[in-house]
Amino acid sequence: IYLNRVKLIKNTSQNVGLDHVHCLVGDSAEQHFHQKFDKILIDAPCSGLGVLRRRSDLRWKKTPEDIANLTETQYLLLQKAAVSLKSGGELVYSTCSIDLEENDQVIKHFLENYANFKLVNASERIPGSWVDEKGFIRTFPHLHDVDGSFAALFRKQ
DSSP, X not given: OOHHHHHHHHHHHHHTTOTTOOOOOSOTTTOOOSSOEEXXXXXXXXXXXXXXXXXXXXXXXXXXXXXXXXXXXXXXXXXXXXXXXXXXXXXXXXXXXXXXXXXXXXXXXXXXXXTTEEEEOGGGTSOGGGBOTTSOEEEOHHHHXXXXXXXXXXXXX
């Protein structure tokens, strides 16, 4: 929903040779897309608990109710993406949180309700040291010297 973030995605995509990336600005929780996509990236709104070393103020601003509201929005975004993705397409769900409720539980709920989506082990795409035993990307400041984050890759059958 933020134009500056879309510009960052476009610039990064072009810098790595992906000139065919098409970005849309808008709140996908509120919109219905009339086209199907080959790939979708959900940069989900989250608690930001993975960036506490840079934003220590967050620890005092988040409540359990905030997390519950965020997980509802995160699941809604996955639902919207599920219907907007072509068969054989890939979906990445990403947060800057290390919270299991925002990550593992949202993914578990999604997979229970969308049997036509299969989890792809992220080690097929990135270094194995960032991939956990479930095939999710998980980074931690004390292990990887980057912000804490989470990502899951799915393929639609």
